[in-house]
Amino acid sequence: MPIITYREALNQAMREEMRRDERVFLMGEEVGYYQGAYKISKGLLDEFGAQRVLDTPITELGFTGLGVGAAIAGLRPIVEMMTFNFALLAIDQIVNSAAKMLYMSGGQCRVPIVIRGPGGAGHQLGAQHSQALESWFCHVPGLKVVSPSTPADAKGLLKSSVRDDNTVIFMESEVLYGTKGEVPEGENLIPLGVAEIKRPGKHVTVIAHSKMVLVALDAAQQLEKEGIEVEVVDPRTLRPLDTETILSSVKKTNHAVIVEEGWPYCGVGAQMADTIQLHAFDYLDAPILRVTGADVPMPYAKNLEHLCLPDKTRVMDAVHRVLNRK
Amino acid sequence: MPIITYREALNQAMREEMRRDERVFLMGEEVGYYQGAYKISKGLLDEFGAQRVLDTPITELGFTGLGVGAAIAGLRPIVEMMTFNFALLAIDQIVNSAAKMLYMSGGQCRVPIVIRGPGGAGHQLGAQHSQALESWFCHVPGLKVVSPSTPADAKGLLKSSVRDDNTVIFMESEVLYGTKGEVPEGENLIPLGVAEIKRPGKHVTVIAHSKMVLVALDAAQQLEKEGIEVEVVDPRTLRPLDTETILSSVKKTNHAVIVEEGWPYCGVGAQMADTIQLHAFDYLDAPILRVTGADVPMPYAKNLEHLCLPDKTRVMDAVHRVLNRK
């Protein structure tokens, strides 16, 4: 199997879907001539032309709403947010138009749109450019939320998202763009709503998505040396959540640790914890622990930024605490 | 003690604070000549004049940002959102400016602003006008989130919010505006971050805020007849949350039910459940149950809307289930 980067995987997914379906087009800031701020759309303008690869003015609310309108009128837009931080300006169109139109119209208006881009922290990008807002989008019925951790998942899930008839929020990670992995060639659709066990284990379940999966796997490898077998579950899709896979893992290990990059209070991990305590109450030997980003705006200083983000050590510590509870 | 409406209580709070401090002013759509879309600002224009009670154009992003700017330059704005649904258009200024400015500026720029208005469902207002987005605001460090259920709390908490040097999201309820209750006259500040036990009981803890407190009290009264003593805890402030009061109640009753009007997935109740399972794990005799709004955009049809919202029966049912668990 060819080994490619997460970036190339996303690029292939868009390219293949645009070749397959004329109605699919890409729109966003710098996606065309500039080849994408993070080069995800490299070469797409050359292949598909300015009709299907559109550089937009800096108007997140406007072009996202435009995308939603285009979707109800028969197109299948992929809207790139240069980063998801800027999606805050478009959130009204995402929540009040995209997520609700099908319902408000009594089923008449489908909104097959994918809104994608990097979320979370980069490197010292500061408070306004380092937010992981998964839980916001997850909160809204009508939206689907995807957040892949590997190149293979990125490609397979993006292709499925483009073919989905609903609004899909597809959250990538700037830090993952350069990571490599095996990706099966051609058609390889990964269904939305299906988690994957990234590493099997029997002592404790660690649930993580996006770049936190790498952190969790790191910790798991280290813990193996201590004889602790960690099962790493990657939901891949955050809404709808594959509770079945998560629950069966927890029912097996009786211990759960949830890792997420974002803020702790009302984070998506809180919902996972609630789901687990509700359905696996009698299986839990210890309270569910969460490892999250610090409850602060992201500081610029490198040393403070490091303190903010979950790392291997903090995950290992949580695993120890959840297991060694008297 | 005088008995007044929730609406009058809010009006008194603003009036008193504006009399006390020249820097406090009110801004929003229809707050002036129209006396407020829901008449919360009745009479304020007459008393304080157009300099301090400003009707804004329909520009949520613009006037909220203007309020934040005014706050860092020495004023103490109260910004009324005609309803919190429209705050989605202003969310970038709330999250990226108001919540982060103090941190980004290394402590130099305080943002003493109150953003207030009704949230949640009214009566058949449909999908775009019936959202309870507490969890969104709660997720963001730098914000405080208040949501009172009684006239007394509304007044005491709004006065404290206006005096707070941080950004306070003050979420009211259209349905509560007309409700009445005793309100101590004059100076009666209720500190942010302190919950209140609205009804003591020893068998089960029901946590609810805003209008759901009334639903919970209703259910409690009914359950009393069955000999079930429900303790109703009203956090009043959702961020920072008074976990101490909540936990000591749950440690006493060993059973918890969380009621909220909003959507279930990633709702604020999920965070409360996580907090409880983490700190009161060994005290729980049953999984924490949640009663929430339906996981759908709000339908217009009256019968469907009723099915959406938590009511006495659903709360009673949850209490029965949490207690009668074999």
Place this chain on the structure above:
Amino acid sequence: MESSNTAVSAANGTEEHVVEHSGPTQEERARRTEPAVLKNLLEQMLLVRRFEERAAELYTLGKIGGFCHLYIGQEAVGIGAISTLHKDDYILVSYREHGHALARGVDPGEIMAELYGKQSGVSEGKGGSMHLFDKGRGFLGGHGIVGGQIPLATGVAFAAKYLKQPRVTLCFFGEAAVNIGSFHESLNLAALWKLPVVYICENNRFGMGTPIERSSALYDLSQKALGYNMARAQVDGMDVLAVRDVMAEAVERARNENAPTLIEARTYRFMGHSMSDPVHGHYRTKVEVEEHKRHDPIKIFTNTLESLGLITQEEVEEMDRKVKEIVEDAVAFSERSDDPHPSQLHTDVYTP
């Protein structure tokens, strides 16, 4: 040029809210128009007026809930504008859209049933007064967030151009919506990308209780087009034929040149902002409202047609009886229709 204040003097110089009738009179326009077309326009205006008068009653009776925004007084704008469309064209409106839906030929019974919240409503009772949708007729809502429909309409126009369909999109919004960011971002996009859309600002002087003088620094709203290099027009929104003529030009421009237009129609709202708001009060006097009612677009148009002998009073009364019957049928249909089935609560959140 370095510094110039010309803008300041220029813009609000013309006497406020008075449209210069440099154009032909309604009589002149009527003479150039097919009698059948004229009668149809009048009938539509009457239908909208009667439909909403009835809706107002039903609202006070509690048959209709939520927010209900009436179009009474503004009928000439929507009906004149929509009368220029082809059947494949698109329409997007704000929450004040009953009239536009009726003008588009959406079934009155299904509209009324939607206001009732019945399963047989255009949006199956899930949308309500603010969210009427009839995709088959290109009627794409009914939107409740001020300005929200503007980017959407721009996208619908984008799709038509992308798919090489000769479809024009009409986007209606109020004068207060002009101040919101969506308007600004959308008009630039439409002008930049040359999209087949016509933006119709229905300037009824008020955004709820706020007159334009307190919400906008500019009163001649068509002038906003200067900021986007866009064609513009201002028209008397109380004259259904003037609206029709201006629109014909704009629709032509959209269909044949893929060029957008911003049109400001000066009109007036005879009722309160919504059924929950007062007709007059703190924000406008009874006298002002009465004054404007003398320019009732239906009266004006009826007089024109009568004075030209194109229609008799009897015919008008007959027409009125007919539309009232249509409205009563719509009410009866709604009354006998069922509420949505409880199972409907969870459908349409996602596609099946």
Place this chain on the structure above:
Amino acid sequence: MESSNTAVSAANGTEEHVVEHSGPTQEERARRTEPAVLKNLLEQMLLVRRFEERAAELYTLGKIGGFCHLYIGQEAVGIGAISTLHKDDYILVSYREHGHALARGVDPGEIMAELYGKQSGVSEGKGGSMHLFDKGRGFLGGHGIVGGQIPLATGVAFAAKYLKQPRVTLCFFGEAAVNIGSFHESLNLAALWKLPVVYICENNRFGMGTPIERSSALYDLSQKALGYNMARAQVDGMDVLAVRDVMAEAVERARNENAPTLIEARTYRFMGHSMSDPVHGHYRTKVEVEEHKRHDPIKIFTNTLESLGLITQEEVEEMDRKVKEIVEDAVAFSERSDDPHPSQLHTDVYTP
């Protein structure tokens, strides 16, 4: 008037991006200005240039992280503009604000230390290059969301007027920010409420890799003011004295008449959008960049002063040595400063 396309023809008629020098030449302006002022302006421009050239090196050495947007090529705008302010006035800028901060007299060491992410930085290392704050000097950031500073600045101006303080607020943003909703909503508010603010659009032709022709339907951006009834001006942003003169007028208008102004300064960015972006490439040619570098505002100004005999080459070299020393001291200060203490992570989220 009913329908008119005048806008279409008018707007983009003038040859793009060339400012007509109907105004006086830089020499003429220099003659009317205090020599001391002129030298100070030149020194400031040199300081900004050297400071950022050094910052660029330090960025490539990994001493500075995150996004770092340089002002090189645009110095005449910020320095000319800020030179007209009183010490109590306010300034808000985008993320491209090093030059404005230096022009405002913010300590170079504290700015550099902020870029280093040190405790001694203006924002205590928590803000970084994009979020410089020095409240004592009325320097209120440093904002990273395009257009985000525009409503904020409007509010700061509102506060000054509310408190009856004779303070003027300057708000800087790029030409691409003009398309975003915040710009539209803010300018209307400022014109409607008569706020003492000056909006300065630094039109450097590009928003990252997108030239204005592909982001705006209108090229003469000062014309946007027509939509808000606002005074407007366009100026050659490569001529520090032209900027200064236009600004003096606008600041006066704000301070004495509480009237806002929109100024478009035509300038050019010599470096990449940020240190992570290419100077030229898919979006502009090396030739284009070189062509514009021939209009280097510092070279132009130096020549003017030299040709008028107001400064000698030696004095300029001396000045250059001086500012380089200031920059080196700033670097040394940053190098020896401490990282923020870990306990700082949780401070400043809420007030103590």
